[in-house]
Amino acid sequence: MRVAATAIESPDDELAVFAALKGPLFALGDDALVLFRERHGRLHPLRKRPEAAGAAEAEVFDALALLGELHLRRNRRPIAETLSRLLDATRAHAGIAMRPAGEQALGNVLRVLELARRFEAAGASSFRAFVDRLASDAERGEARKRPWSRKGPKASAHERPQGEGLEFPVVVLCDPCAPPAPRKPSRLVDPERKVWAMPLGAALQPSCWTTRRRFCSATARRECA
Numbered sequence: 001m002r003v004a005a006t007a008i009e010s011p012d013d014e015l016a017v018f019a020a021l022k023g024p025l026f027a028l029g030d031d032a033l034v035l036f037r038e039r040h041g042r043l044h045p046l047r048k049r050p051e052a053a054g055a056a057e058a059e060v061f062d063a064l065a066l067l068g069e070l071h072l073r074r075n076r077r078p079i080a081e082t083l084s085r086l087l088d089a090t091r092a093h094a095g096i097a098m099r100p101a102g103e104q105a106l107g108n109v110l111r112v113l114e115l116a117r118r119f120e121a122a123g124a125s126s127f128r129a130f131v132d133r134l135a136s137d138a139e140r141g142e143a144r145k146r147p148w149s150r151k152g153p154k155a156s157a158h159e160r161p162q163g164e165g166l167e168f169p170v171v172v173l174c175d176p177c178a179p180p181a182p183r184k185p186s187r188l189v190d191p192e193r194k195v196w197a198m199p200l201g202a203a204l205q206p207s208c209w210t211t212r213r214r215f216c217s218a219t220a221r222r223e224c225a
Contacts, residue, residue: 001025001109001112002131002134004067004083005083005134006020007019007045008074008082008086011046012044017043017044020067021060025090028060028063031056032057032059035054035057040057045067045071049061066089066090070082078116079119079124080113080117083116093106093109
């Protein structure tokens with residue numbers, strides 16, 4: 001939706017127009033877009049349609065005409081209405097919902113519509129201001145979800161990508177081939193029998209004494225012999 005809104009606001013931005021035509025709203029193929037580029041030049045929403053145009057080119061002209069009409073009237077309609085007309089004309093609700101993670105993608109689209117209504121209710125000045133707001137929100141979002149990783153033999157950690165439906169701030173990717181239990185356990189703990197067994201060398205480590213004190217506190221706060 002952000003790319004489509006950019007194409008509506010800036011028809012001279014051919015990259016945004018191309019991304020909008022190829023995206024889930026119009027879903028035009030590379031063959032039609034390349035053919036149009038070779039025969040008619042730039043992808044511009046305000047381009048006039050020639051009388052002789054093939055079927056593949058007609059799809060591109062129809063999409064460009066829709067973007068052009070929305071561009072010309074973008075500041076004469078509510079922002080949410082402009083975006084809703086785009087969704088209705090492309091029948092994008094069903095197409096987006098059927099894509100991988102379609103429910104989440106459709107939720108994001110509806111969220112943009114709600115954001116447009118709130119933005120306008122707060123006194124929005126123009127459609128361009130809303131597009132700039134989407135761009136700034138996207139930049140901040142990319143900075144927050146920029147991944148970090150710690151390479152090691154067993155696990156890697158990454159920040160949670162926003163909008164992916166994950167419940168925790170960190171995702172740990174473990175080795176699927178690792179055994180369910182270590183082959184050489186560092187200690188044996190049995191709270192019911194009040195048994196704590198470990199190698200003598202490991203027992204001298206300070207971290208083990210901290211863990212041992214917690215174990216003792218969990219077993220009726222008694223002193224360990």
